[in-house]
Amino acid sequence: MAMTARNISQFWEWGRKIICVGRNYADHAKELKNAIPTEPVLFLKPPSAYVREGSPILVPPYTGNLHHEVELGVVIGKGGTAIPQAAAMEHVAGYALCLDMTARDIQDECKSRGLPWTLAKAFNTSCPVSDFIPKERIPDPANLNLWLKVNEQLRQNGSTSQMIFSIPYLISYISDFITLEEGDLILTGTPKGVSAVQEHDELQAGIQDVVTMSFRVDRQD
Numbered sequence: 242m243a244m245t246a247r248n249i250s251q252f253w254e255w256g257r258k259i260i261c262v263g264r265n266y267a268d269h270a271k272e273l274k275n276a277i278p279t280e281p282v283l284f285l286k287p288p289s290a291y292v293r294e295g296s297p298i299l300v301p302p303y304t305g306n307l308h309h310e311v312e313l314g315v316v317i318g319k320g321g322t323a324i325p326q327a328a329a330m331e332h333v334a335g336y337a338l339c340l341d342m343t344a345r346d347i348q349d350e351c352k353s354r355g356l357p358w359t360l361a362k363a364f365n366t367s368c369p370v371s372d373f374i375p376k377e378r379i380p381d382p383a384n385l386n387l388w389l390k391v392n393e394q395l396r397q398n399g400s401t402s403q404m405i406f407s408i409p410y411l412i413s414y415i416s417d418f419i420t421l422e423e424g425d426l427i428l429t430g431t432p433k434g435v436s437a438v439q440e441h442d443e444l445q446a447g448i449q450d451v452v453t454m455s456f457r458v459d460r461q462d
């Protein structure tokens with residue numbers, strides 16, 4: 242069989258890790274009554290969390306409060322450990338619009354019991370992802386409008402200029418502890434406006450004039 246070169250524009254098929262940053266927007270930290278972090282809050286999703294347009298977001302049977310979180314995803318093109326902030330953008334191949342689907346009731350229970358967020362954040366279809374956006378199409382990732390609608394109603398509308406920790410800072414910080422590899426994805430946190438979704442809802446999200454995507458919500462059988 243002929244070897245075919247892997248194409249970064251299908252990074253979700255590579256089986257690489259998804260590193261998520263939490264509480265990176267003060268307005269979202271406040272709406273959930275969390276303190277403003279002094280260091281990035283990190284958690285992971287497995288690559289089995291990816292879902293692409295055309296397939297539904299599945300509500301796990303154990304949650305009664307599934308939330309949307311619209312986020313800018315940063316796709317790593319060149320791996321590294323202890324990457325200095327000044328070189329961080331050289332490690333970026335591009336971007337993707339992502340949702341960090343969250344079982345909020347399970348997360349609340351995990352928080353109160355001091356347990357990890359895995360079942361709240363890492364279940365199948367917890368990471369809907371848009372087409373790959375090459376880096377050249379987003380010259381200033383620190384000034385992008387992100388929005389999300391549920392059944393045509395605007396729920397989230399924020400700007401990446403509100404991030405507490407910048408993309409270069411996050412790449413540098415994460416790579417001090419977790420080696421970044423080509424094809425990894427960093428979810429950079431959500432602005433305010435998170436809310437519950439139900440079976441049969443239609444979610445639409447976009448990055449200003451760059452990309453839009455839509456997903457239907459279904460119940461898991």
Ligand SMILES: O=C([O-])CC(=O)C(=O)O
Nearest residue numbers: 262263264265310430431
């Ligand atoms: O669950 C949370 O609120 C943390 C998080 O992912 C975010 O801020 O994007």
Ligand SMILES: [Mg+2]
Nearest residue numbers: 310341430431
């Ligand atoms: Mg999030």
